[in-house]
Amino acid sequence: MHQIKTFNAIAPEGMARLEKEKYAINESEQPEGIILRSKKLQESELPDSVLGVARAGTGVNNIPVDLCTEKGIVVFNTPGANANAVKELVLMSLLLSVRPVIRGINWLQQVTGSDVEEQAEAHKKQFAGRELEGKKLGVIGLGSIGAMVANDAYRLGMEVMGYDPYVSVDTAWSISRRVHRAKEISEIFTSCDFITVHVPLQEKTFHLIGQKEIAMMKNSAQLFNFARSEIVDNSAVIEAIEADELAGFTTDFADEKLLHHDHITVLPHLGASTAEAETNSAKIAVRTLKKFIETGVIKRSVNFPPVEMAFHSPYRITIINRNVPNMLGQISAVIADSEINIDNMINRGRDDYAYTLVDIDENDERKIADVVEKLRATDDIIRVRVIKKEEVPY
Structure with missing residues (x-):
């Protein structure tokens, strides 16, 4: 009987792939496999029994990957499982950045009287916005999410420029040929009206966008971070916005210093928070870990090479x-x-x-x-x- 330990709520559609005849769930403190979402595994002891850890999501910052590697524990993630959910949130945020829809809705909720329709018509000019069509979007990182954002932004009528020196062959095939390729990341900063970042958090991407990069941007530019909080220097963003050197910033990562600022929108980490994304991530995580336990095959590992036979x-x-x-x-x-x-x-x-x-x-x-x-x-x-x-x- 294979022992599996879970942290967080893992979608039942994924857990159902572990047959009861072969797998016991949360019945032992000496599991062969661990499945988790946001639990910080750094705070837990890793028994010697653990062979693999599967993250039902893309980022693995909550897993001590280096320690796992030293102990011979294979760490898996589920790239692409939540890509559509994040893409839709980015597109929604792009639209909301040019159309003050939420402010208009909130205003209308406070209106009283029998002439609501007349008041709405009289005051709607204060909620006039702009259109995305014809504007230029820069996409930094053309992985699963970035490629989908680039393709769909083009379909919205935007001019799209992408930058990724390490784009995979599979992703390259999926990107529309109408997405222009930037040879240097500076091309994105200097020429785009909207900039969205979709790269993993690594030592070389920490504060990838800081004071120097923001200074290259148009004063009218809007910046979006749905990748990892630390990729953007939030202090530099605040300084730029207060100096009217950046028009707006939208992020999916809560940071106290970003709250209560005009032109800064902070979402409560909603990127992968859809039923479909959670189900897809759970299915892939379970399938990958199960394959490894039963056959030794490695796919979608962040610390060991893919090996199939x-x-x-x-x-x-x-x-x-x-x-x-x-x-x-x-x-x-x-x-x-x-x-x-x-x-x-x-x-x-x-x-x-x-x-x-x-x-x-x-x-x-x-x-x-x-x-x-x-x-x-x-x-x-x-x-x-x-x-x-x-x-x-x-």
């Missing part, structure tokens, strides 16, 4: 090791010395670590246990696991 042999050995020379030779030698045939083998490295799948033509569990013990005693090998191929009923 068809599983046809009686047993599979999975190995996490430091990415040093001659590890494959040592692994193969240990298995060969035990007179076990290797049916298939695949190895992939990522930075300082590597992951190997070895399928063996052997059914003697004592011989396999001996091989595992020798592998675990090998320098630079962090984790070894044996998976028995499940018999599929016909």
Whole structure:
């Protein structure tokens, strides 16, 4: 029985993919897998039993990824599962930034008398806005969300410019050819009327947009942050808005110093808060973690390389090791010395670590246990696991 621990409410449509005959949920403090959303895992002890952690969402700032990597714990996320939800919120915010709809609605709620219609007609000019059509939108980061925002903004009649030096081939195919490519990020800052950022939070993207970048923007520009709070220097934004050097800022991340400022809109982290996004994220997180536990296959990991191999042999050995020379030779030698045939083998490295799948033509569990013990005693090998191929009923 595989033990799984959950934090936060995980959509039942996802959890239903874990068969009751094979998986026990929240019945042990020594789980093989953890599924979570916003829980800060840094505040919890990670038992040695944990093989993988699946985040039902994109960001993994609430997971101690470096610690997990050192312990041989694979961390998964669900990129793209909430992309449509975030895209729709960004488009809504773009529209609200040029049309004071909410202010108009709130005003009308205070109107009294039998001539409401006449009052509305008389005062509607104070809520006149502008149109997005013909305006220029800059999209920084063309991943799942950024690409969708760029495509749909173009369909709204906007001129769209995108910047992403690391855009994937799959994403490149999905982006409209009418989205102009910026060769330098400065092109976005200097030429766009609206700028929206969709990059992951990393050391190099911390305060990607600060005082220097805001100074390049038009005084009439509007800035949007639906990626991560720390990507934008909020203090620099406030200074620019108070000096009339930036027209507006909309963010999905609550920060006390951003509240109660004219021309700053703060949303309570609503990006992925739709029933559809939560369901999609849960389904992908569960499916990914389940595949890893049952077959050792890694997909959508943030700390280990993707590794897939068809599983046809009686047993599979999975190995996490430091990415040093001659590890494959040592692994193969240990298995060969035990007179076990290797049916298939695949190895992939990522930075300082590597992951190997070895399928063996052997059914003697004592011989396999001996091989595992020798592998675990090998320098630079962090984790070894044996998976028995499940018999599929016909």
